[in-house]
Amino acid sequence: MPWPYSQAQVSKTLPGNGQVLCLGFVGRLVEHKGLHVLLEALEKVDSRFAVSLKIAGRVDSDYSQRLNAKYANRAGSHPVEWLGWIGNLDLGAFFDGVDVAVIPSIFPDNTPTTLVESLGNGRPVLSSDLPSLTHLAQPGINALAFTVGDSAALASQIEKLAGTPDLVRSLAAKTHNVLNLRQYALQLSLIYS
Numbered sequence: 001m002p003w004p005y006s007q008a009q010v011s012k013t014l015p016g017n018g019q020v021l022c023l024g025f026v027g028r029l030v031e032h033k034g035l036h037v038l039l040e041a042l043e044k045v046d047s048r049f050a051v052s053l054k055i056a057g058r059v060d061s062d063y064s065q066r067l068n069a070k071y072a073n074r075a076g077s078h079p080v081e082w083l084g085w086i087g088n089l090d091l092g093a094f095f096d097g098v099d100v101a102v103i104p105s106i107f108p109d110n111t112p113t114t115l116v117e118s119l120g121n122g123r124p125v126l127s128s129d130l131p132s133l134t135h136l137a138q139p140g141i142n143a144l145a146f147t148v149g150d151s152a153a154l155a156s157q158i159e160k161l162a163g164t165p166d167l168v169r170s171l172a173a174k175t176h177n178v179l180n181l182r183q184y185a186l187q188l189s190l191i192y193s
Contacts, residue, residue, distance in 0.1 A: 002111050002136055004184035005120030006088060019050060021162040024098030024123070026056040026086065027114045029064035034104035034128065034149070036067060041104075041154035042075035049162035052079040056086040056094055095121035099168055100161055103127040103137070106149050111136065119178045124171030126157055142174040
């Protein structure tokens with residue numbers, strides 16, 4: 001069974017302004033999570049597409065500090081906002097402000113909590129094509145995927161989402177394929193029974 005999401009309140013509707021595609025990255029800012037791939041991809045996204053990025057995570061390592069210095073408020077022509085660490089109680093507010101969650105991991109991340117939380121909050125996922133992600137973030141159903149580590153492929157998928165708002169809504173409609181804590185406890189008790 002995949003991990004459940006633990007927030008008491010979750011976002012169920014997209015921001016829906018339709019003007020700017022807001023991407024969200026939430027997690028530890030360490031190299032294997034692939035934030036650098038996302039920022040490099042955003043630099044490559046054509047300026048005709050209105051795209052922004054919100055990053056939730058603690059800037060507390062050489063890796064994250066280098067990225068924060070290089071992309072302090074922009075990646076190419078696109079705005080970047082560094083929000084710092086966001087606790088579980090505030091994740092709903094974070095997801096309220098993003099259209100798509102991006103999980104650009106460059107190693108076989110074993111069902112990251114971010115993946116479960118993103119889907120639980122009704123956010124389609126744009127992820128690396130690692131099986132440890134695509135078993136829940138199913139390309140063409142509730143997600144899009146790109147070749148792991150390939151920033152050009154990620155940029156292409158971002159442009160596809162930015163240019164097709166209906167696609168974002170269609171993917172979001174099929175995101176609730178993860179369990180909340182109550183559902184998880186019930187399933188677990190049935191297994192043990």
